[in-house]
Amino acid sequence: MNQRTEDIDVLVSEVGPRDGLQNAKGIMPTEDKLKWIETEAAAGVLEIEVGSFVPPKLIPGMADTGDVVKGALKVEGITVLALVPNLRGAENAFKAGAHKVTIPISVSEPHSISNVRKNHKEMIEEVRKICELRDSYPEGKRPHVETGLATAFGCSIQGVVDEFEVMRMAEAAVEAGVDEVGLADTVGYANPNQVKRVFKSTRAAIGNKLGSAHFHNTMGLGLANVLAALEVDVRTFDASLGGLGGCPFAPGASGNIVTEDLVFLLESQGLRTGIDIEKLMAVREIVTAALPDDQIYGHVLLAGLPKGFKAAAA
Amino acid sequence: MNQRTEDIDVLVSEVGPRDGLQNAKGIMPTEDKLKWIETEAAAGVLEIEVGSFVPPKLIPGMADTGDVVKGALKVEGITVLALVPNLRGAENAFKAGAHKVTIPISVSEPHSISNVRKNHKEMIEEVRKICELRDSYPEGKRPHVETGLATAFGCSIQGVVDEFEVMRMAEAAVEAGVDEVGLADTVGYANPNQVKRVFKSTRAAIGNKLGSAHFHNTMGLGLANVLAALEVDVRTFDASLGGLGGCPFAPGASGNIVTEDLVFLLESQGLRTGIDIEKLMAVREIVTAALPDDQIYGHVLLAGLPKGFKAAAA
Numbered sequence: 001m002n003q004r005t006e007d008i009d010v011l012v013s014e015v016g017p018r019d020g021l022q023n024a025k026g027i028m029p030t031e032d033k034l035k036w037i038e039t040e041a042a043a044g045v046l047e048i049e050v051g052s053f054v055p056p057k058l059i060p061g062m063a064d065t066g067d068v069v070k071g072a073l074k075v076e077g078i079t080v081l082a083l084v085p086n087l088r089g090a091e092n093a094f095k096a097g098a099h100k101v102t103i104p105i106s107v108s109e110p111h112s113i114s115n116v117r118k119n120h121k122e123m124i125e126e127v128r129k130i131c132e133l134r135d136s137y138p139e140g141k142r143p144h145v146e147t148g149l150a151t152a153f154g155c156s157i158q159g160v161v162d163e164f165e166v167m168r169m170a171e172a173a174v175e176a177g178v179d180e181v182g183l184a185d186t187v188g189y190a191n192p193n194q195v196k197r198v199f200k201s202t203r204a205a206i207g208n209k210l211g212s213a214h215f216h217n218t219m220g221l222g223l224a225n226v227l228a229a230l231e232v233d234v235r236t237f238d239a240s241l242g243g244l245g246g247c248p249f250a251p252g253a254s255g256n257i258v259t260e261d262l263v264f265l266l267e268s269q270g271l272r273t274g275i276d277i278e279k280l281m282a283v284r285e286i287v288t289a290a291l292p293d294d295q296i297y298g299h300v301l302l303a304g305l306p307k308g309f310k311a312a313a314a
Numbered sequence: 315m316n317q318r319t320e321d322i323d324v325l326v327s328e329v330g331p332r333d334g335l336q337n338a339k340g341i342m343p344t345e346d347k348l349k350w351i352e353t354e355a356a357a358g359v360l361e362i363e364v365g366s367f368v369p370p371k372l373i374p375g376m377a378d379t380g381d382v383v384k385g386a387l388k389v390e391g392i393t394v395l396a397l398v399p400n401l402r403g404a405e406n407a408f409k410a411g412a413h414k415v416t417i418p419i420s421v422s423e424p425h426s427i428s429n430v431r432k433n434h435k436e437m438i439e440e441v442r443k444i445c446e447l448r449d450s451y452p453e454g455k456r457p458h459v460e461t462g463l464a465t466a467f468g469c470s471i472q473g474v475v476d477e478f479e480v481m482r483m484a485e486a487a488v489e490a491g492v493d494e495v496g497l498a499d500t501v502g503y504a505n506p507n508q509v510k511r512v513f514k515s516t517r518a519a520i521g522n523k524l525g526s527a528h529f530h531n532t533m534g535l536g537l538a539n540v541l542a543a544l545e546v547d548v549r550t551f552d553a554s555l556g557g558l559g560g561c562p563f564a565p566g567a568s569g570n571i572v573t574e575d576l577v578f579l580l581e582s583q584g585l586r587t588g589i590d591i592e593k594l595m596a597v598r599e600i601v602t603a604a605l606p607d608d609q610i611y612g613h614v615l616l617a618g619l620p621k622g623f624k625a626a627a628a
Contacts, residue, residue, distance in 0.1 A: 159622030189620040191582035192541055219620070220575040220613030221582075224538045227506055261534040268505035268535075299534030306503040306533070308473030 008274040009312070010266050011047060011236040012259065013212055014040055016287070017068070018049040018083050019256055020244030024294045027061040032290035034071040037078070039286055040241065043279035045259075047079040048072065049102065049238075053089035069096040081146075085116055090130040090145075094137070100144040102182070103127055107169050108155035111186075115150075124172045131177025146180040146211060147173040152198060154189030163198045167205040180211035182236075185225065188218020192228035199232045212236035215257050217243075222257035223265050230269070237262055242284050242296025258298035267311040277311060323585040323626070325361060325550040326577060327526055328354055330601070331382070332363040332397050333570055334558030338608045341375040346604035348385040351392070353600055354555065357593035359573075361393040362386065363416065363552075367403035383410040395460075399430055404444040404459075408451070414458040416496070417441055421483050422469035425500075438486045445491030460494040460525060461487040466512060468503030477512045481519040494525035496550075499539065502532020506542035513546045526550035529571050531557070536571035537579050544583070551576055556598050556610025572612035581625040591625060 005011060017033050028036075037048055050072045051065030065082060072080045081100040084090040093101045105123045106112035113119060118126065127147060134145050151158070152166045170181045183202060190198075195213070203210045213229045213236070215222045226237055240256035263275050277300070284296055319325060331347050342350075351362050364386045365379030379396060386394045395414040398404040407415045419437045420426035427433060432440065441461060448459050465472070466480045484495045497516060504512075509527070517524045527543045527550070529536045540551055554570035577589050591614070598610055 154620055154622070156621055159620075187620075188617065189623075191579065193583050218613065218617045219578060220537055220572070221579060223534055224541045224579065227538045227541055258534070264533060265505065265535060265538065269507050299532065303502065303532045306468055306473075306501075307470055308468070 005046060007272070008046070009235070009271040010230075010273055011212075012045060012263060012266070012273050012275060013047040013049065013081070013236060013238045014045050014241060014259055015049040015214075015238045015256060016241040016244045016259070018051050018062075019238075020240040020242075021061050022052065022059055023245030024061070024291055026291040026293050028290045030064045030067050030071070032286065033064070033068050036241075036283065036286050036290075037068075037072050038075050039283050040280065041075045041078045043283060044273070044275035045280070046077065046274060047081060047100075049081040049083060052083035052085070053092045054083075054085055066092060066096045069093065069098050073097050084130070086126050087129045087133065090133055094133065094143055098143060100146060101130070102146040102148050103130060103178075104148045104150045104184070105169060105173065106150040106155070106186075107161050107166050108151040108158040110157045111151045111155045114157060120169065120172070124176050127173055127178060128176040135177070144180065145178045146182060147178045148182045148184045148212075148214060149173070150184045150186040152183040153185040153194055154187060156187045163194075163201055166198055167201050170202050170206045170210070174206045174209050179209070181206055181209055182212035182214055182238075184214035184238075185216055188216035188222075190215065190225050191219075191221055192224050195225045195228040196232045199229055199234055203232075212238055214238040217255060217257050223261060226257065226262060226265060230271070241280075242287055242301065243298055244287060244291075244294065244296055258301070260298045260300045264300045264305070268309075270312045272312045277305065319360060321586065322360070322588040323549070324544075324580050324587055325526075326359060326573065326580070326587050326589060327361040327363065327395070327550060327552045328359050328555060328573055329363040329528075329552045329570060330555040330558045330573070332365050332376075333552075334554040334556075335375050336366065336373055337559030338375070338605055340605040340607050342604045344378045344381050344385070346600065347378070347382050350555075350597065350600050350604075351382075351386050352389050353597050354594065355389045355392045357597060358587070358589035359594070360391065360588060361395055361414075363395040363397060366397035366399070367406045368397075368399055380406060380410045383407065383412050387411050398444070400440050401443045401447065404447055408447065408457055412457060414460060415444070416460040416462050417444060417492075418462045418464045418498070419483060419487065420464040420469070420500075421475050421480050422465040422472040424471045425465045425469045428471060434483065434486070438490050441487055441492060442490040449491070458494065459492045460496055461492045462496045462498045462526075462528060463487075464498045464500040466497040467499040467508055468501060470501045477508075477515055480512055481515050484516050484520045484524070488520045488523050493523070495520055495523055496526035496528055496552075498528035498552075499530055502530035502536075504529065504539050505533075505535055506538050509539045509542040510546045513543055513548055517546075526552055528552040531569060531571050537575060540571065540576060540579060544585070555594075556601055556615065557612055558601060558605075558608065558610055572615070574612045574614045578614045578619070582623075584626045586626045591619065
């Protein structure tokens, strides 16, 4: 998607402006979203999920996603990613010029029906139509289509999710034409052994179409799961700046892993993210100023970097 | 130390009644400490650090440690462990009947001098005297002597701590006569690669005298570090119930990893701890009732166990 990815070992995909804001109390003005995106890009983040193309009456904070995409396209060097739940959303995202869209599909069918009122067959059909739309664009201008397999590690409705079902859904998505399949621990049930097992089996099914890992820190295992995923060669991770959108102190907490903590872990392991962690930590000021009623958090943010900390060599 | 350890894969050593209470705001009455210890033992915890033999005027909350040790000795099946900073403390611990004592030695000499006003040579001399005292007990009644190497992964005064210095101090402690050497990430600087490296090199130096891992969650890496330590065959971990004694929400937070979260991680990895996690989670009620001004936390505690969660087979 961009030139600089060859200089890094791991791609950190910032989902805060979408996943974080979608679950925040406050609504962030468009100009603040763009300031956030610009500043985080200047810290070295290479992929940002800037919003979602959903009906504004469902999620008012995402009503400006078209403008955010257009603004973000002016920021040099980043992949501008947007979530789209259906063909209508994809049409809008492609029109706005998003480099990449991500379509969530719940591996747990009860979760899928409860969330988007579509069963697996209907969701795959929607994905197929989005891929056909993508293919109507001339090569070189064709956006990248990702599917994020939600509840891939368990579901709060269904409970255990069978890993063969993850493989099957990944294969169905690839057969429908997606460029990439990510696996998401939507409810935070994943554990390290399971992460290794499910990523390996999914890779066995779809090879290099296997993409990002999206972990939550619900059970405190978010970064342990990252470590496990690294061991089976996963090299793209979603995270939310300051853990925005999910407070881990509240019952049922379900926040994304924290971008700053993820970058700290990766750099401490000698894995280059291309991100300047001190500049990244400074981005929080934009977020807290724009969302006074929302809480951000993160361990590195509270404790500060260790004395003598060295990032991975650039 | 006890019979049941053969039925488990990993030993969880509860440090809350010592490390947690030593850093808590409130002072817990002796009877509540004993209720805590009994109830946690009934949940299956096999080793508990019940207090420290330090001057009461320095830490008033530990003034009753002699009585706590005596009471804890009546609880069946647990190893009763106490921290001792010096020979005087060890004399008191042995007199009270503690099964095991742990002596902290800072690998960072500036930290040692700042904390206990002793340099390395003086600390090792103190350890030697404690081991001589141990040897004056008849075999079979001889307490177990552990050294915990503090700041083994970094120090907030000195910064980086050389891993060869960790090996050297471990060798010196073994040469002075200790039965076991644990490694402690006192200030929460450790990262997973470092954990693997330092435990492996220390094992190369002292073989099976290498004991427990004591991690803090300061940077959010506590459980990732546990995962790394498991990969290099560490099988004893310290943790504090409800993270007592260190609040991760405050700047400079430095709390121990949370016992409930540790047990959840281990059991999710198929590693038997012998601990009933639901009974363990219920122990918090005793702690919160006795310490109304202290906050306890933990991810599993807040989120609850995942739907369909299965512990490792007994």
